[in-house]
Amino acid sequence: MIIIEPRVKQLLIDDALNTFPDECCGFLFGREESDGTRVVIDILVVDNSKQGDKTRRFEISPIDYMTAEQHALDHEWNLLGIYHSHPKHPAIPSEHDRVAAQPYFSYVILSVLDSQTIHFRSWLLNEEQQFEEEKITDYQFT
Amino acid sequence: MATVIIPTPLRKFTNNTARLQVNTGTIHSTVQELTQNFPDLKKHLLDEGGNIRSYVNIFIGNDDIRDLQREKTPVKEDAVISIVPAIAGGTPDPIPGSASTPLFTKEELARYNRHIIIPGFGMAAQQKLKTAKVLVIGSGGLGSPVLLYLAAAGIGTIGIVDFDVVDDSNLQRQVLFGVNEIGKPKVEAARRRLEALNPYIRLNIYNTHLNAQNALDILKDYDVIADGTDNFPTRYLVNDASVLLGKPNVYASIFQFEGQVSVFNYRNAQGQLGPNYRDLYPAPPPPGLVPSCAEGGVLGVLPGIIGSLQALEVIKVITGIGETLSGRFYIFDALNFESRTFTIRPREDNPINGKTPTITALIDYEQFCGMRAVEEAPLKEVTAKELYDWQVRGEKFQLIDVREPHEFDIVNIGGELIPLGAVADNSDRIARDKTVVVHCKVGGRSAKAIRELQEKYGFTNLYNLKGGILAYIDEVQPELTKY
Numbered sequence: 001m002i003i004i005e006p007r008v009k010q011l012l013i014d015d016a017l018n019t020f021p022d023e024c025c026g027f028l029f030g031r032e033e034s035d036g037t038r039v040v041i042d043i044l045v046v047d048n049s050k051q052g053d054k055t056r057r058f059e060i061s062p063i064d065y066m067t068a069e070q071h072a073l074d075h076e077w078n079l080l081g082i083y084h085s086h087p088k089h090p091a092i093p094s095e096h097d098r099v100a101a102q103p104y105f106s107y108v109i110l111s112v113l114d115s116q117t118i119h120f121r122s123w124l125l126n127e128e129q130q131f132e133e134e135k136i137t138d139y140q141f142t
Numbered sequence: 143m144a145t146v147i148i149p150t151p152l153r154k155f156t157n158n159t160a161r162l163q164v165n166t167g168t169i170h171s172t173v174q175e176l177t178q179n180f181p182d183l184k185k186h187l188l189d190e191g192g193n194i195r196s197y198v199n200i201f202i203g204n205d206d207i208r209d210l211q212r213e214k215t216p217v218k219e220d221a222v223i224s225i226v227p228a229i230a231g232g233t234p235d236p237i238p239g240s241a242s243t244p245l246f247t248k249e250e251l252a253r254y255n256r257h258i259i260i261p262g263f264g265m266a267a268q269q270k271l272k273t274a275k276v277l278v279i280g281s282g283g284l285g286s287p288v289l290l291y292l293a294a295a296g297i298g299t300i301g302i303v304d305f306d307v308v309d310d311s312n313l314q315r316q317v318l319f320g321v322n323e324i325g326k327p328k329v330e331a332a333r334r335r336l337e338a339l340n341p342y343i344r345l346n347i348y349n350t351h352l353n354a355q356n357a358l359d360i361l362k363d364y365d366v367i368a369d370g371t372d373n374f375p376t377r378y379l380v381n382d383a384s385v386l387l388g389k390p391n392v393y394a395s396i397f398q399f400e401g402q403v404s405v406f407n408y409r410n411a412q413g414q415l416g417p418n419y420r421d422l423y424p425a426p427p428p429p430g431l432v433p434s435c436a437e438g439g440v441l442g443v444l445p446g447i448i449g450s451l452q453a454l455e456v457i458k459v460i461t462g463i464g465e466t467l468s469g470r471f472y473i474f475d476a477l478n479f480e481s482r483t484f485t486i487r488p489r490e491d492n493p494i495n496g497k498t499p500t501i502t503a504l505i506d507y508e509q510f511c512g513m514r515a516v517e518e519a520p521l522k523e524v525t526a527k528e529l530y531d532w533q534v535r536g537e538k539f540q541l542i543d544v545r546e547p548h549e550f551d552i553v554n555i556g557g558e559l560i561p562l563g564a565v566a567d568n569s570d571r572i573a574r575d576k577t578v579v580v581h582c583k584v585g586g587r588s589a590k591a592i593r594e595l596q597e598k599y600g601f602t603n604l605y606n607l608k609g610g611i612l613a614y615i616d617e618v619q620p621e622l623t624k625y
Contacts, residue, residue, distance in 0.1 A: 069160075090251070
């Protein structure tokens with residue numbers, strides 16, 4: 001399970017809409033509870049460094065990746081995963097996503113149909129290098 | 143010593159340690175040292191040949207070792223080495239040949255799952271269905287199963303042409319409708335039923351007679367035409383309009399116990415154009431020779447069978463899977479449970495796309511099919527209301543019913559029964575000294591009987607009951623049984 005706070009969710013939506021029709025991308029930071037539940041506390045927006053068609057592909061530069069790792073260490077957060085958008089496509093990982101996917105990371109995908117219709121889904125690699133869906137829960141104050 | 147920063151995804155292989163101290167040397171010796179101390183790292187860093195994987199980047203400071211000396215790059219005292227996984231991805235590639243990949247929502251993917259999992263069909267074919275625009279002409283017996291199955295299958299845009307309203311006698315075969323729709327326009331009833339079946343498709347309705355004036359305009363926006371009409375003028379009209387617009391026309395027709403299916407004007411993957419209806423029948427049969435379903439009857443389940451085959455061929459034309467019925471003509475005989483498939487070929491003398499076409503635009507199809515023969519004098523007619531007035535006033539006239547005996551048994555209005563086929567042989571039973579009114583079910587057969595009697599025997603006192611017995615029931619005696 002992955003919990004995304006409303007504030008963080010809005011940051012993700014803002015980036016996806018600002019970048020539309022290109023794919024947006026960035027990093028998810030937070031903590032992992034003892035029961036495996038992940039809590040996303042903040043994000044880091046980075047440039048889509050893909051050369052060519054950014055409406056269908058995204059790429060994060062190694063320098064941005066190193067910055068993200070350092071950012072996590074500085075804040076004593078975990079680098080929990082990556083988010084990116086699928087403009088006009090469902091929030092289902094593509095074969096391109098699967099081939100390049102890393103273990104451990106949560107892959108949050110935002111499907112952007114239009115400014116009103118944005119769906120979130122999160123995915124994790126299993127041992128067979130296949131994606132399994134990770135349930136997203138809205139943050140609840142208890 | 144130098145420092146290696148392990149990326150988060152690989153830390154589970156290094157006891158959750160982010161920074162490891164390693165000896166100085168080269169990148170090659172550093173990687174060796176890491177994989178010796180943490181064997182699980184090996185498959186993530188190195189490929190089967192022992193080389194660093196293409197999607198693993200190694201940086202010293204802010205420099206990619208690919209820009210330095212690759213694995214021979216020296217690792218000096220206090221160097222900071224970062225292992226950086228390549229992060230990339232994207233949306234699925236479009237299907238080759240499709241202009242744009244349609245988007246399926248989660249709900250649609252669930253809805254079409256049983257299609258998508260068929261080997262050889264899959265997502266590619268389902269996407270073609272979604273981008274396809276199909277025009278279904280006629281929403282009656284054939285149109286009902288065609289529309290239900292095409293809507294259920296997820297054809298993205300479906301047009302429906304029909305001018306008719308739902309009648310109780312339709313419900314024996316037109317499974318699209320129910321008793322609540324009686325009296326309502328068929329296209330509107332169809333739209334409500336199909337919207338309830340599949341909310342993920344677009345429906346365009348045309349509550350109009352398809353004719354030579356509007357046909358090209360309505361057909362032009364569609365990829366595939368499905369002709370389920372019940373009369374020759376519209377059948378030739380649909381055929382000619384499809385040929386002129388270069389669109390495949392999936393054809394079906396039914397009569398009593400027999401059904402026919404074919405795919406006309408279909409260009410295959412090799413670019414060859416298949417035959418059309420005029421290659422099969424260059425000209426229509428004489429009027430009256432082939433009765434319509436209203437006059438000849440049809441077994442209700444037959445359009446269900448034949449319309450389903452028609453829907454199947456529409457789906458094959460759109461997706462390109464399998465072999466369509468293009469160039470073949472399929473006939474199903476429900477009574478003997480026999481089916482035959484004939485080969486049909488383009489004819490050089492086809493008037494619309496043969497060697498020397500004589501038809502280059504749509505024509506008057508009513509006239510072409512003899513429905514409105516210009517040289518024929520109009521028949522004398524009497525309306526049901528007028529006939530009733532004559533009866534009330536006690537005028538002397540003879541009433542002849544040219545329907546079949548089983549129709550007579552269902553309902554009659556006191557006429558003498560002489561079935562159409564027996565009229566000529568029984569002309570002596572028909573009075574010459576007073577008015578004679580001839581009727582059938584809706585007026586077609588009685589008109590034929592009158593012409594025959596006039597031409598062969600010189601009758602001049604014959605009146606056709608306009609609209610037949612059905613009009614009489616509607617206007618005069620609604621308590622009688624309609625069929």
